[in-house]
Amino acid sequence: MHPNRTVVYSGRIVDLIVDKIEINGREAIREVVKHPGGVVVLVETEDGRIPFVRQTRYPLGKLLLELPAGKLDPGEEPIRSAARELEEETGLRPETLEHVYSFYTSPGFCTELLHLYYTNRFERTASKFDHDEDIVVEYYSLEDALEMCRKGDITDGKTLLALHWLYFKRHG
Numbered sequence: 297m298h299p300n301r302t303v304v305y306s307g308r309i310v311d312l313i314v315d316k317i318e319i320n321g322r323e324a325i326r327e328v329v330k331h332p333g334g335v336v337v338l339v340e341t342e343d344g345r346i347p348f349v350r351q352t353r354y355p356l357g358k359l360l361l362e363l364p365a366g367k368l369d370p371g372e373e374p375i376r377s378a379a380r381e382l383e384e385e386t387g388l389r390p391e392t393l394e395h396v397y398s399f400y401t402s403p404g405f406c407t408e409l410l411h412l413y414y415t416n417r418f419e420r421t422a423s424k425f426d427h428d429e430d431i432v433v434e435y436y437s438l439e440d441a442l443e444m445c446r447k448g449d450i451t452d453g454k455t456l457l458a459l460h461w462l463y464f465k466r467h468g
Contacts, residue, residue: 331408336365345435374411391417
């Protein structure tokens with residue numbers, strides 16, 4: 297445990313920590329949002345379309361179009377979380393999941409590490425939204441989605457990163 301640490305808030309998803317540290321002999325404050333990490337899943341259907349979820353993001357006060365994603369449950373392996381979140385949000389149960397890479401979302405103040413997965417093999421089941429989710433599933437081709445990125449209709453960082461990964465995977 298850090299000797300000069302104050303846990304300001306401990307919540308359902310995040311903890312807010314304030315650390316007093318020393319840098320070059322001077323005291324500094326670091327505010328840290330501790331997050332359990334999460335997953336994001338990029339799926340391509342047989343006809344080349346990608347499922348997205350449109351949902352209200354409360355902190356922003358607006359709807360965002362994103363790839364299916366969610367936070368890790370305590371002790372949960374990322375690949376199991378990815379399969380669970382994909383089925384809950386889209387009704388698609390992956391037969392395989394390829395780990396693409398993991399990345400920090402905002403390392404200047406947050407510990408959140410996201411794990412990106414890809415699949416084009418799945419079976420259709422039924423969506424099982426959490427009680428506090430209001431989600432609409434929409435399908436777009438990669439080309440249409442990239443155009444939406446260019447126009448500013450897709451602004452979610454994890455979605456932007458995943459779509460551009462797929463573009464470069466296809467086009468070298």
